[in-house]
Amino acid sequence: MVAADLLVAQNVGFGIIALLMIVAALRVVTVKNVVHAALWLVIVLSGAAAQYLLLSAEFVAITQVLVYVGAVMVLFLFGTMLTRAKIGAEADLNNKNWGIAVPVSLLMFGVITWVLIDGFGDERLPNPDEQTQVPIQVLSDDIFGPYLLPFWALSFVLLVAVIGAIVLARKD
Amino acid sequence: MNALLAADLPYWAQSLLRVLGGIVAVLLPAGTIVYVFLFKMMSFMQSRLGPMEAGPYGSLQLVAEVGKWLQKEDITPERADRFIFKIAPLVVLVSTFLLVAVVPFGPDAWFTNFEAGVFYMLAVSSVSVLGILIAGWASANKYSLLGGLRAAGQLIAYELPMVLAVIGVIIQAGTMNLQQIVVAQNAGSIFGWDGLGNPYILTQFVGFIIFMIAVQAELTQTPFDMPIAESELVSGYMTEYSGFRFLTFFIAEFATAGVFALIASVLFLGGWGIPFAWFDWSTIDSVDDWMNVVGPLIMVTKMMLLAFIIMWVRFSYPRFREDQLQRFAWKVLVPVSLVNIMVTAILKVAF
Numbered sequence: 001m002v003a004a005d006l007l008v009a010q011n012v013g014f015g016i017i018a019l020l021m022i023v024a025a026l027r028v029v030t031v032k033n034v035v036h037a038a039l040w041l042v043i044v045l046s047g048a049a050a051q052y053l054l055l056s057a058e059f060v061a062i063t064q065v066l067v068y069v070g071a072v073m074v075l076f077l078f079g080t081m082l083t084r085a086k087i088g089a090e091a092d093l094n095n096k097n098w099g100i101a102v103p104v105s106l107l108m109f110g111v112i113t114w115v116l117i118d119g120f121g122d123e124r125l126p127n128p129d130e131q132t133q134v135p136i137q138v139l140s141d142d143i144f145g146p147y148l149l150p151f152w153a154l155s156f157v158l159l160v161a162v163i164g165a166i167v168l169a170r171k172d
Numbered sequence: 173m174n175a176l177l178a179a180d181l182p183y184w185a186q187s188l189l190r191v192l193g194g195i196v197a198v199l200l201p202a203g204t205i206v207y208v209f210l211f212k213m214m215s216f217m218q219s220r221l222g223p224m225e226a227g228p229y230g231s232l233q234l235v236a237e238v239g240k241w242l243q244k245e246d247i248t249p250e251r252a253d254r255f256i257f258k259i260a261p262l263v264v265l266v267s268t269f270l271l272v273a274v275v276p277f278g279p280d281a282w283f284t285n286f287e288a289g290v291f292y293m294l295a296v297s298s299v300s301v302l303g304i305l306i307a308g309w310a311s312a313n314k315y316s317l318l319g320g321l322r323a324a325g326q327l328i329a330y331e332l333p334m335v336l337a338v339i340g341v342i343i344q345a346g347t348m349n350l351q352q353i354v355v356a357q358n359a360g361s362i363f364g365w366d367g368l369g370n371p372y373i374l375t376q377f378v379g380f381i382i383f384m385i386a387v388q389a390e391l392t393q394t395p396f397d398m399p400i401a402e403s404e405l406v407s408g409y410m411t412e413y414s415g416f417r418f419l420t421f422f423i424a425e426f427a428t429a430g431v432f433a434l435i436a437s438v439l440f441l442g443g444w445g446i447p448f449a450w451f452d453w454s455t456i457d458s459v460d461d462w463m464n465v466v467g468p469l470i471m472v473t474k475m476m477l478l479a480f481i482i483m484w485v486r487f488s489y490p491r492f493r494e495d496q497l498q499r500f501a502w503k504v505l506v507p508v509s510l511v512n513i514m515v516t517a518i519l520k521v522a523f
């Protein structure tokens with residue numbers, strides 16, 4: 001069963017982190033306190049960063065920490081603490097829509113799994129020791145080479161969002 | 173560190189040594205900075221002697237202080253969120269340990285040799301914001317919450333100029349690996365003269381100033397100490413902490429000052445290196461092994477110099493008001509650093 005070139009430690013690590021992420025993700029939706037839910041979400045997002053590290057995709061892992069843990073979650077907590085963030089359990093935190101949400105998330109899970117298996121199948125990532133090029137250089141050459149136009153388009157969307165936020169927030 | 177300790181050490185022993193080295197690299201600068209600058213230099217600037225009783229010239233005062241803190245009761249406010257309240261200082265300290273992991277101390281004396289070291293440094297330094305925010309919230313105290321929110325707003329605002337200031341260095345070095353940035357500076361030359369290498373403080377002086385201002389703000393040192401403004405907020409997010417947990421915040425503050433000084437010396441002052449032309453080295457592989465011993469000493473010297481500047485500013489200036497602080501970040505530092513990036517990029521292409 002076990003392939004000769006299987007990286008045992010990486011797979012064990014993947015299993016442990018994945019389990020932690022699943023538990024944390026369930027706690028995000030079941031816990032009775034907004035700030036606790038946000039902190040469980042931090043664990044899920046950090047877990048994703050750790051999984052990227054196991055795939056030796058360190059640039060993506062660091063981006064995950066910088067964007068999600070360092071910026072998005074901080075803004076999230078900042079927003080909740082400015083408005084409503086009681087200490088202790090809140091009764092009306094659970095939404096009535098969970099009956100719809102469960103099938104939708106199961107459907108999403110199925111679609112993503114199918115896409116991944118259909119797209120990659122048995123394809124293996126190269127062993128990190130055998131890679132000849134620095135992954136970050138490959139990544140940057142791709143982004144600023146063939147994918148330059150989509151990159152510009154994305155930057156433009158972000159710029160529009162920033163200007164839109166300023167226009168909405170200004171009173172005069 | 174591999175070559176120095178003979179590469180046949182098993183993996184667990186290397187990891188153990190790295191952990192021990194990391195603890196030393198965090199605690200030693202913190203202790204030194206507190207004694208030399210916080211106790212002694214501040215006292216001399218205020219025409220007093222400072223601690224003199226514990227040990228020669230009060231040099232064991234820190235041991236006495238730590239002993240005092242460890243004896244104190246570990247108080248948790250009655251209505252606080254107990255678990256989060258207790259782990260928050262540790263989250264802040266973890267950020268410091270993650271930061272030091274990327275600093276190179278010599279040609280082989282490093283903890284990790286990340287390809288995207290600069291990027292990693294910027295990412296993990298933002299983890300401490302989380303710890304500060306939840307510390308303020310979990311204290312169940314309006315002053316603490318205000319302090320936490322102010323800290324988060326300030327740290328987000330000053331992270332941006334810090335990132336933008338570092339980009340100038342990255343453009344000039346052509347790499348994000350801190351080890352290679354050190355090599356690029358020491359192997360470089362100023363218009364063909366290689367007696368000094370090419371420390372980026374000369375070419376990236378604007379970036380250096382912006383970086384140090386942003387570091388000052390990230391450390392919430394005066395004049396950027398709005399989050400712990402003692403005359404309005406008692407002690408901000410630290411108000412409810414006592415004993416050991418306050419000590420953790422205290423260590424994290426000064427250890428992070430040390431680590432940021434180390435990183436600034438790597439980015440702008442040439443790090444562990446001495447100009448390679450002095451000994452006819454050309455690449456990192458030709459650097460002699462004794463640099464693994466001398467390198468850390470050079471790093472500590474540069475760290476003390478930069479920490480001195482941080483503390484000097486801290487003891488000299490009054491506090492910024494909240495609106496002045498935000499305006500300074502967004503309307504002065506960000507535009508200046510953007511112009512700096514543009515000029516650097518144009519000069520890089522031109523030469």
